[in-house]
Amino acid sequence: MSYTIAEKIFKSHSQTDKIEPGQFIEAEIDLIMVHEQLGGRIHKEYEKLGLNQVWDPDKIFFILDHWVPAPTVSAAQMHKDCRKFAEKYNFVHNMGMNKGICHQVLPEMGFSRPGMLIVGSDSHTTTYGAFNCLSTGIGASDVVMVFATGVLWFMIPESFKVELYNNLKEGVMSKDFILTFISDVSTKGALYKSLEFHGESIKDLSIDSRMTISNMVVEAGAKFGVFMPDKKLENWLINRTDKPYSLVKPDKSAEYEVVVEYDLSEISPVIAKPPDPSNLAHVEELEGLKIDQAFLGSCTNGRMEDLRIAARILKGHKINPKTRMIITPASKEIYIDAMREGLIEIFLNSGAIITNSTCGACIGGHLGVLGQNEICLSSSNRNFTGRMGDPTSQIYLASPATVAASALKGEITDPREVLV
Amino acid sequence: MDKIEGFVYILGDDINTDAIVPSHALTMRDSNEMAKYTLEFIDPDFVKKTKSLDIIVAGENFGTGSSREEAVKVFKNLGIKAVIAKSFARIYFRNLINSGMPAIKLKWQDANFKNGDAIKIDLNSGNIINQTQKLSLKFPKLPKFIMEVLEEGGIIKRLKKKFD
Numbered sequence: 001m002s003y004t005i006a007e008k009i010f011k012s013h014s015q016t017d018k019i020e021p022g023q024f025i026e027a028e029i030d031l032i033m034v035h036e037q038l039g040g041r042i043h044k045e046y047e048k049l050g051l052n053q054v055w056d057p058d059k060i061f062f063i064l065d066h067w068v069p070a071p072t073v074s075a076a077q078m079h080k081d082c083r084k085f086a087e088k089y090n091f092v093h094n095m096g097m098n099k100g101i102c103h104q105v106l107p108e109m110g111f112s113r114p115g116m117l118i119v120g121s122d123s124h125t126t127t128y129g130a131f132n133c134l135s136t137g138i139g140a141s142d143v144v145m146v147f148a149t150g151v152l153w154f155m156i157p158e159s160f161k162v163e164l165y166n167n168l169k170e171g172v173m174s175k176d177f178i179l180t181f182i183s184d185v186s187t188k189g190a191l192y193k194s195l196e197f198h199g200e201s202i203k204d205l206s207i208d209s210r211m212t213i214s215n216m217v218v219e220a221g222a223k224f225g226v227f228m229p230d231k232k233l234e235n236w237l238i239n240r241t242d243k244p245y246s247l248v249k250p251d252k253s254a255e256y257e258v259v260v261e262y263d264l265s266e267i268s269p270v271i272a273k274p275p276d277p278s279n280l281a282h283v284e285e286l287e288g289l290k291i292d293q294a295f296l297g298s299c300t301n302g303r304m305e306d307l308r309i310a311a312r313i314l315k316g317h318k319i320n321p322k323t324r325m326i327i328t329p330a331s332k333e334i335y336i337d338a339m340r341e342g343l344i345e346i347f348l349n350s351g352a353i354i355t356n357s358t359c360g361a362c363i364g365g366h367l368g369v370l371g372q373n374e375i376c377l378s379s380s381n382r383n384f385t386g387r388m389g390d391p392t393s394q395i396y397l398a399s400p401a402t403v404a405a406s407a408l409k410g411e412i413t414d415p416r417e418v419l420v
Numbered sequence: 421m422d423k424i425e426g427f428v429y430i431l432g433d434d435i436n437t438d439a440i441v442p443s444h445a446l447t448m449r450d451s452n453e454m455a456k457y458t459l460e461f462i463d464p465d466f467v468k469k470t471k472s473l474d475i476i477v478a479g480e481n482f483g484t485g486s487s488r489e490e491a492v493k494v495f496k497n498l499g500i501k502a503v504i505a506k507s508f509a510r511i512y513f514r515n516l517i518n519s520g521m522p523a524i525k526l527k528w529q530d531a532n533f534k535n536g537d538a539i540k541i542d543l544n545s546g547n548i549i550n551q552t553q554k555l556s557l558k559f560p561k562l563p564k565f566i567m568e569v570l571e572e573g574g575i576i577k578r579l580k581k582k583f584d
Binding site for chain 2: 037040041048051078120136137138140141145149153187191221222365
């Protein structure tokens with residue numbers, strides 16, 4: 001039998017001799033990430049089982065990131081329930097609330113490694129696919145199952161091979177590629193599928209850029225968005241973990257339901273209009289649209305590469321007085337690095353507001369909620385109705401470069417015009 | 421479990437979890453309180469309508485978006501008995517099955533269902549009878565594994581049984 005990356009990893013995590021798409025298997029989980037969802041239904045349901053322990057307290061990565069620090073009493077209570085549970089069951093990797101956004105902190109700390117099977121109580125858990133592992137989002141009942149047994153049911157997905165060649169041009173980012181891809185396949189075009197990213201472009205894509213792509217595959221419905229491994233990934237991992245791992249590559253004759261190629265040099269800056277990430281426009285079509293808020297942050301685009309390009313655009317300039325810009329570094333580590341590089345000072349001098357690392361604005365939770373009819377240009381991942389605040393507000397999604405350029409002008413702007 | 425009778429409530433394509441349970445309701449500790457906000461942006465009268473309508477019939481990619489299982493829980497709290505959709509978002513499908521809520525994939529046409537239609541679903545035979553429109557529709561039967569989970573009332577109840 002020849003296997004895709006997803007099939008190989010499922011095979012190594014199950015007792016099944018043969019793996020094929022559509023088959024139901026039970027697989028052993030290497031790591032589970034859980035955030036504030038723990039304080040929702042998970043802790044109540046788990047307590048009802050009457051167990052004294054969890055299957056493996058060393059394989060649980062727990063972090064508070066959505067509503068930190070708590071903006072409401074109910075969020076504060078939720079945090080209390082989370083902490084109590086984490087202490088009671090002796091979670092080894094209890095990250096607390098000051099490290100940043102789960103999908104940034106977990107890889108930074110070396111918890112996502114090639115060949116692993118990771119699940120998380122968050123749909124953007126697909127992010128870790130950038131590290132050549134299988135990772136995907138699950139709901140509360142699934143988390144309870146993993147806490148109790150370490151095993152979960154899966155259906156083996158068909159795989160799509162996405163071949164990337166040539167390089168992105170100046171001012172164009174991996175966000176522009178993934179938005180283009182989602183528009184091409186639609187929000188349901190990759191439902192249940194495992195996307196495998198291949199091709200000569202990968203070596204020139206930074207780990208940050210790869211994470212943005214894997215992060216957003218779920219917006220096309222995908223179960224996984226896994227990258228081929230390379231030297232750049234191995235070098236990245238040297239500084240992050242001393243745990244062993246083995247790189248996973250598909251068999252030469254592995255079967256793909258779809259094979260598609262993208263010439264990255266043909267991608268240009270794009271924007272996803274409300275109300276879903278597939279509603280694509282080229283930046284030129286929307287140039288001049290006034291924006292009330294520019295948001296740079298989230299698990300999709302709050303990394304160093306994103307902050308650096310924004311700083312290049314904003315350095316020595318003032319943000320348009322009719323627009324507010326909110327910048328949320330994705331983790332404390334990034335916040336500190338940005339400080340050391342002088343980026344935070346550039347942002348503050350340009351008139352931007354810097355927040356602590358949190359999911360805050362992206363989920364309409366706090367630190368950048370939208371009022372009636374307000375328009376936000378955001379580097380985040382979802383532009384659903386009401387996601388960032390009032391249901392009459394509108395979210396447009398774009399790359400960090402486009403967000404920064406537009407903040408400067410107060411209206412949607414092609415970043416290639418302002419990058420020097 | 422194998423036979424479900426109820427009345428249809430129709431929803432469109434790409435109904436997302438943020439629309440089913442808005443973020444502002446997500447930190448509420450009382451699930452009945454949370455359920456009051458179900459689909460508030462899409463149909464402010466939805467909760468009232470669930471007094472008489474109890475089977476959701478949705479379009480493509482139902483439940484797209486976040487992993488919040490609350491987006492299934494609120495439907496359960498409101499007495500929804502089953503969900504039929506042209507397609508389901510992946511995590512949402514898991515959450516429905518794991519919660520013991522029948523999730524039926526059916527590429528239905530506009531003429532097949534109207535709001536308020538009385539329907540009967542037979543999970544074992546893969547058949548839906550729309551008594552109001554006087555028609556019968558076939559759907560792909562759920563895999564054996566999923567039927568087992570549904571029969572046991574969801575994965576947590578299934579797990580409890582194992583421990584007992």
